Amino acid sequence: MNTIFMLTLQQTTTQGNAFMQFLPLILIVVVFWFFMIRPQMKRQKELKKYRDELKKGDKVMTTGGIFGKIVEINDFTVIIEVESQARLKVSKEAIVKDMTDVPASK
Secondary structure, eight states: OHHHHHHHHHHHHHHHHHHHHHHHHHHHHHHHIIIIIHHHHHHHHHHHHHHHTOOTTOEEEETTOOEEEEEEEOSSEEEEEOTTSOEEEEEGGGEEEEOTTSOOOO
C-alpha cells in the first residue's frame, strides 16, 4: 500500500513540475498576444471597415503617399483625382487614410 501511495505522489509531483516548466512559455505567448497580435487585428478590422465605407468625394491618401479625392468606386479598385486633375486607378487595399481632417496646403 505504501508503495502505491509513493508512486502516485511521484506522478503527481512530476506532472506539476512539467506544468511549472511550461508556465513561463505560456505566459510569454499570452503577453505577446495581448500586446502585439490583438492590437494589430483591431487596426486591420478598423481599416477594412474604413475601406468598405468609402464613398465618392472622400479625400484619401494611398500607401504611396498620393493624396486625392475619390471620383469612382468599383469592387476592388478606386479612381482618385489628384491635384493636377489627373485620374489614377488604385486598388482599394492601397487606400490607408482619411484626409478630411488635414488642412489644405496653399
